[in-house]
Amino acid sequence: xxxxxxxxxxxxxxxxxxxxxxxxxxxxxxxxxxxxxxxxxxxxxxxxxxxxxxxxxxxxxxxxxxxxxxxxxxxxxxxxxxxxxxxxxxxxxxxxxxxxxxxxxxxxxxxxxxxxxxxxxxxxxxxxxxxxxxxxxxxxxxxxxxxxxxxxxxxxxxxxxxxxxxxxxxxxxxxxxxxxxxxxxxxxxxxxxxxxxxxxxxxxxxxxxxxxxxxxxxxxxxxxxxxxxxxxxxxxxxxxxxxxxxxxxxxxxxxxxxxxxxxxxxxxxxxxxxxxxxxxxxxxxxxxxxxxxxxxxxxxxxxxxxxxxxxxxxxxxxxxxxxxxxxxxxxxxxxxxxxxxxxxxxxxxxxxxxxxxxxxxxxxxxxxxxxxxxxxxxxxxxxxxxxxxxxxxxxxxxxxxx
Amino acid sequence: xxxxxxxxxxxxxxxxxxxxxxxxxxxxxxxxxxxxxxxxxxxxxxxxxxxxxxxxxxxxxxxxxxxxxxxxxxxxxxxxxxxxxxxxxxxxxxxxxxxxxxxxxxxxxxxxxxxxxxxxxxxxxxxxxxxxxxxxxxxxxxxxxxxxxxxxxxxxxxxxxxxxxxxxxxxxxxxxxxxxxxxxxxxxxxxxxxxxxxxxxxxxxxxxxxxxxxxxxxxxxxxxxxxxxxxxxxxxxxxxxxxxxxxxxxxxxxxxxxxxxxxxxxxxxxxxxxxxxxxxxxxxxxxxxxxxxxxxxxxxxxxxxxxxxxxxxxxxxxxxxxxxxxxxxxxxxxxxxxxxxxxxxxxxxxxxxxxxxxxxxxxxxxxxxxxxxxxxxxxxxxxxxxxxxxxxxxxxxxxxxx
Numbered sequence: 045x046x047x048x049x050x051x052x053x054x055x056x057x058x059x060x061x062x063x064x065x066x067x068x069x070x071x072x073x074x075x076x077x078x079x080x081x082x083x084x085x086x087x088x089x090x091x092x093x094x095x096x097x098x099x100x101x102x103x104x105x106x107x108x109x110x111x112x113x114x115x116x117x118x119x120x121x122x123x124x125x126x127x128x129x130x131x132x133x134x135x136x137x138x139x140x141x142x143x144x145x146x147x148x149x150x151x152x153x154x155x156x157x158x159x160x161x162x163x164x165x166x167x168x169x170x171x172x173x174x175x176x177x178x179x180x181x182x183x184x185x186x187x188x189x190x191x192x193x194x195x196x197x198x199x200x201x202x203x204x205x206x207x208x209x210x211x212x213x214x215x216x217x218x219x220x221x222x223x224x225x226x227x228x229x230x231x232x233x234x235x236x237x238x239x240x241x242x243x244x245x246x247x248x249x250x251x252x253x254x255x256x257x258x259x260x261x262x263x264x265x266x267x268x269x270x271x272x273x274x275x276x277x278x279x280x281x282x283x284x285x286x287x288x289x290x291x292x293x294x295x296x297x298x299x300x301x302x303x304x305x306x307x308x309x310x311x312x313x314x315x316x317x318x319x320x321x322x323x324x325x326x327x328x329x330x331x332x333x334x335x336x337x338x339x340x341x342x343x344x345x346x347x348x349x350x351x352x353x354x355x356x357x358x359x360x361x362x363x364x365x366x367x368x369x370x371x372x373x374x375x376x377x378x379x380x381x382x383x384x385x386x387x388x389x390x391x392x393x394x395x396x397x398x399x400x401x402x403x404x405x406x407x408x409x410x411x412x413x414x415x416x417x418x419x420x421x422x423x424x425x426x427x428x429x430x431x432x433x434x435x436x437x438x439x440x441x442x443x444x445x446x
Numbered sequence: 447x448x449x450x451x452x453x454x455x456x457x458x459x460x461x462x463x464x465x466x467x468x469x470x471x472x473x474x475x476x477x478x479x480x481x482x483x484x485x486x487x488x489x490x491x492x493x494x495x496x497x498x499x500x501x502x503x504x505x506x507x508x509x510x511x512x513x514x515x516x517x518x519x520x521x522x523x524x525x526x527x528x529x530x531x532x533x534x535x536x537x538x539x540x541x542x543x544x545x546x547x548x549x550x551x552x553x554x555x556x557x558x559x560x561x562x563x564x565x566x567x568x569x570x571x572x573x574x575x576x577x578x579x580x581x582x583x584x585x586x587x588x589x590x591x592x593x594x595x596x597x598x599x600x601x602x603x604x605x606x607x608x609x610x611x612x613x614x615x616x617x618x619x620x621x622x623x624x625x626x627x628x629x630x631x632x633x634x635x636x637x638x639x640x641x642x643x644x645x646x647x648x649x650x651x652x653x654x655x656x657x658x659x660x661x662x663x664x665x666x667x668x669x670x671x672x673x674x675x676x677x678x679x680x681x682x683x684x685x686x687x688x689x690x691x692x693x694x695x696x697x698x699x700x701x702x703x704x705x706x707x708x709x710x711x712x713x714x715x716x717x718x719x720x721x722x723x724x725x726x727x728x729x730x731x732x733x734x735x736x737x738x739x740x741x742x743x744x745x746x747x748x749x750x751x752x753x754x755x756x757x758x759x760x761x762x763x764x765x766x767x768x769x770x771x772x773x774x775x776x777x778x779x780x781x782x783x784x785x786x787x788x789x790x791x792x793x794x795x796x797x798x799x800x801x802x803x804x805x806x807x808x809x810x811x812x813x814x815x816x817x818x819x820x821x822x823x824x825x826x827x828x829x830x831x832x833x834x835x836x837x838x839x840x841x842x843x844x845x846x847x848x
Contacts, residue, residue, distance in 0.1 A: 053693060056510055057684035065677050105510040108458055267722050274723055275467050282459035291455060310715065317716030318723050320669050321676055 059100055060109075060325075066092060067324040080184050080421035085324060086414070089331020102332055106325065111291065113326035114179050116319040118292040119277045121182035121200065122299015123306045123315060124191045127250050130201050130300065133194065134246075137201030139365035141176075144202065144381050145209045147361030148173040151353045159346065164220070165405055168395035171217045172409045173354050175210030177385025177417070178203035179292060179326065184421040185380070188432045195373060199380040200296070202362065207293045208238045210387045215288065217391060221398035237287040245280070245297035253301055269309035273302045290386065330385070334414045338407045347408040351415040358382045376427045382420045384413045461502055462511075462727075468494060469726035482586050482823035487726060488816070491733020504734055512731035513693065515724035516581050520694040521679045522721045523584035523602065524701015525708045526593045529652050532603050532702065535596065536648075539603030541767035543578075546604065546783050547611045549763030550575040553755045561748065566622070567807055570797035573619045574811045575756050577612030579787020579819070580605035581694060581728065586823040587782070590834045597775060601782035602698070604764065609695045610640045612789045617690065619793060623800035639689040647682070647699035655703055671711035675704045692788065732787070736816045740809045749810040753817040760784045778829045784822045786815045 067088040074084030092099045100106070130137075152173040156166035178200065185196045215231050260268055277298040284294025306312050339347050359378030366373045392409035395401030401409075425432070469490040476486030494501045502508070532539075554575040558568035580602065587598050617633050662670055679700040686696025701717075708714050741749050761780030768775045794811035797803030803811075827834070 053513060054684065054687045056513070057680060057687060057693060060514075061677065061680035061684050064680055068673050068677065105507045108507040109511075111455060111458070112462075267718075270719065270722050271470050275463065275470065278459060278463035278466055282456065282463050285456045285459060291459060313712065313715050314719030314722070316669075317672065317719035320672050320716070321720050 056105065059103075059106065062092065063088070063100060063106070063328045064321075064324050067328050071324075080425045081187060082180055082184055082327060082421045083418040085327035086331040086418055089328035090334050090336075090414075091331075092328075093332030093334070095332075095335035095337065100328075100332065102329075107329060109322060110325045110329035113319075113322035113324070113329075114292050115277065115281050115295040116315065117179050117183050117323050117326060118296040119299045120312075120315055120319045121178075121186060121191060122296040122301075123303050123312055124186070125197060125200055125296075125300055126303050127246050127300050129194075129197050131246055133198045133201050136365060137198050138205050140198060140202040140362045140377060140381070141205035141209060143364050144176065144206060144358055144362035144378075145174045145213070147364075148354060148357035149213075151357045152350065155349060155353055161405075164400050165395070165402070167220070168217060168391065168401045169350065169405055169409060171213050172388040172391040172395075173350070173357070173384065173412065174206075174213050175384060175387035175391075176203050176206045176358070176381045177383050177387065177413075178207075178296075179385065180383040180417050180420060181380045181424065182296075183323065183327075184424050185428075188425065188428050190428055190431050193431065195376050195380075198366075198377055202377070202381060204242060204293060204296065206381070207290050207387075208235070208242070210290075211238060211288045214387060214391055214394070218394050221394055221400055234288045238289055241283070241287060241289070242297070245300060249297070249301040250304060253305065257305065267314075269305070270311060270314050273298070273309075273311055273315070276301065330414070330417060333389075334410060335407075338404075339411055343404050343407065347411040348415075350408050351412045354384060354412050354416050355382055355419065372427065376424070379420055379423045379427060383417045385417065388413050458507065461505075461508065464494065465490070465502060465508070465730045466723075466726050469730050473726075482827045483589060484582055484586055484729060484823045485820040487729035488733040488820055491730035492736050492738075492816075493733075494730075495734025495736070497734075497737035497739065502730075502734065504731075508727065509731060511724060512727045515721075515726070515728035515731075516694050517679065517683050517697040518717065518721040519581050519585050519725050519728060520698040521701045522714075522717055523580075523588060523593060524698040524703075525705050525714055525717060526588070527599060527602055527698075527702055528705050529648050529702050531596075531599050533648055535600045535603050538767060539600050540607050542600060542604040542764045542779060542783070543607035543611060545766050546578065546608060546760050546764035546780075547576045547615070549766075550756060550759035551615075553759045554752065557751060557755055563807075566802050567797070567804070569622070570619060570793065570803045571752065571807055571811065573615050574790040574793040574797075575752070575759065575786065575814065576608075576615050577786060577789035577793075578605050578608045578760070578783045579785050579789065579815075580609075580698075581787065582785040582819050582822060583782045583826065584698075585725065585729075586826050587830075590827065590830050592830055592833050595833065597778050597782070600768075600779055604779070604783060606644060606695060606698065608783070609692050609789075610637070610644065612692075613640060613690045616789060616793055616796070620796050623796055623802055636690045640691055643685070643689060643691070644699070647702060651699070651703040652706060655707065659707065669716075671707070672713060672716050675700070675711075675713055675717070678703065732816070732819060735791075736812060737809075740806075741813055745806050745809065749813040750817075752810050753814045756786060756814050756818050757784055757821065774829065778826070781822055781825045781829060785819045787819065790815050 067085045070084035070088045071081030072084075075081050091097055094101050149170045152170035153166050156169050157163070161169075181199060181203070182191075185191050185199070190196055212231065212235060215227075215234060219227055219231075260272055277295050280294035280298040281291040282294070284297075285291050302309070302311060358381045359375065361378075362381045363374035363378045366377055388409055392401060392406050396403065396406050469487045472486035472490045473483030474486075477483050493499055496503050551572045554572035555568050558571050559565070563571075583601060583605070584593075587593050587601070592598055614633065614637060617636060621629055621633070662674055679697055682696035682700040683693040684696070686699075687693050704711070704713060760783045761777065763780075764783045765776035765780045768779055790811055794803060794808050798805065798808050
């Protein structure tokens with residue numbers, strides 16, 4: 045018989061309230077200063093997190109809620125992206141992602157070697173610079189109501205490919221770090237799985253949904269369509285992690301699958317409600333991981349240079365295949381692909397754990413992820429300043445985005 | 447610098463998926479058998495929980511998600527209840543709740559004494575029988591689309607008073623159990639706080655919202671109205687716990703505060719989306735706490751009798767003040783007030799921890815909570831069979847309830 049009462053309810057509710065309110069308040073202040081809300085929301089995490097005020101020390105529960113929040117940010121973005129439109133830009137997106145991985149790796153590696161670093165450490169720092177984390181950009185594009193533009197589709201498509209490449213880079217460096225060498229066979233299997241997953245989700249899954257539609261609309265459960273969509277979202281998020289990809293990529297695919305029926309089934313406001321509730325915990329969590337104090341002197345210089353390289357290299361790499369489309373496209377896609385996140389942190393952590401990466405080098409990677417994450421939204425907003433759709437004025441409830 | 451990566455993402459996502467899908471599938475099967483979904487959802491927890499198949503051993507995170515789910519069940523119910531309508535039935539609801547507390551206590555105490563129990567143990571079992579847990583009924587009424595009936599309002603109003611009384615009973619027995627006697631002064635303060643809270647939320651808070659409305663509709667944050675409503679929901683849930691009440695009562699009050707503006711701000715589908723996602727974890731959690739194996743022989747008889755008394759006593763107690771309104775009203779309110787939940791379990795747990803209540807007596811209380819929780823929805827459905835509004839047929843998305 046269960047003999048534990050849920051303890052700490054009071055603590056949990058207070059933390060949820062404080063995080064939700066400060067995140068949203070700083071977001072609102074940023075909006076009033078004509079800045080995007082996202083860096084404000086991250087700032088809330090930096091301020092209240094364990095390394096500054098320490099009001100929110102963080103817990104497994106909060107971190108789990110943050111992860112579910114990230115999943116819903118991408119699920120919402122997927123719901124607004126038609127698979128057909130994504131397929132149409134897929135060749136371009138593939139080129140963008142490949143060069144967007146190669147250029148940051150080369151530049152990062154070269155700089156660390158020039159600073160006199162060992163080759164293995166330079167490889168780890170460079171590897172941490174390759175993978176784009178699409179959550180920040182997806183939310184920023186959604187806030188500006190430009191998710192349906194071709195540029196947004198190229199960014200989202202490239203982010204999917206980028207995740208596959210990031211997974212491969214992680215597998216290679218982790219294999220190298222383990223001392224057993226790289227398991228090429230295992231790696232090919234992983235790649236095959238990821239590619240099959242992406243192809244299945246883009247080409248076949250939407251057809252299955254079309255076939256099953258009449259059945260779904262007959263189910264007697266309340267909100268049958270929403271329930272099925274949520275179940276698929278959880279399933280694909282898990283499956284993505286299972287085959288070595290990021291959970292959010294699975295969630296994005298799940299959204300994509302239902303995108304064509306999202307208006308008919310009224311999914312966007314309802315999923316948007318969930319995202320509005322859970323996403324702030326994700327952005328707060330990003331900020332709460334940042335400790336500014338360890339970065340001083342020489343280390344700070346290196347961190348700043350690596351951050352600048354991380355920014356420039358994505359613009360160069362992702363921009364190259366788009367040069368003939370003009371500068372606005374180059375810059376928008378490059379900056380949209382700029383934020384780094386979990387994959388970078390995981391690469392760095394594998395390095396630390398296998399004693400290849402020093403703690404200072406780990407600090408550099410963390411600063412780079414926070415810097416790219418905070419800088420991207422305002423630049424994106426500037427680059428999209430002409431396309432931003434103003435929210436409907438007055439009392440009409442605006443369509444829910446995130 | 448944060449050096450832990452969120453581990454167990456794969457495990458968490460798999461558990462969320464399995465819980466969500468089995469809960470919803472059993473709910474769907476029950477619906478097809480013309481039963482309410484809730485007992486099916488609870489059954490999922492019994493089957494997969496630690497005492498049967500053991501697939502979902504349970505974790506702090508899952509329990510926290512379940513608690514947040516319960517909060518949203520009541521927040522949604524509050525959003526559909528106008529404070530004015532609740533005030534109109536409040537005298538009646540107060541009578542219903544007082545007699546609905548007194549009668550179960552007397553019957554439970556008498557039976558346990560007749561079985562030869564000690565007085566203190568009899569008091570604890572009796573005390574566990576008094577407090578209604580409104581989550582189950584709120585969801586069942588919402589599923590039937592009868593939340594706006596006068597009967598539903600009496601039930602919800604009585605449940606609020608019932609929670610105040612339940613808190614007092616808990617404080618009295620906990621004080622008695624601590625050996626320090628009952629701290630009457632502290633108890634009066636608690637009561638005063640709870641009454642002030644309830645009065646403030648019903649009479650004053652809705653006016654404040656009316657005053658602040660123009661400001662809220664000017665905010666530039668995406669979904670300003672939803673964000674404010676969610677923040678208030680978290681704040682009041684915390685505050686309710688803080689002053690000794692159940693979190694879900696705070697959430698219900700929060701919903702009440704925004705009920706008059708819920709249509710204008712399009713809150714119901716968006717909050718309903720959150721509830722649809724999180725509520726299944728709450729119902730699953732209820733089921734997962736039940737261990738059928740400890741109840742055998744003599745103990746099972748006692749548990750069944752106590753469960754029957756718990757059922758009958760609420761119908762008698764809650765029904766008495768409504769006799770002149772006819773049998774349908776008596777039965778509907780009595781059965782609606784029947785489910786017991788967290789408060790009963792907490793009372794029992796306090797008893798176990800202070801060594802007043804034996805483990806078998808604890809088992810009896812747990813069976814009573816599960817039995818009343820599973821039995822109430824089908825009876826309610828039968829009693830409301832003429833009022834149930836069928837969901838809109840065909841493709842039109844039904845208004846989101848839970």
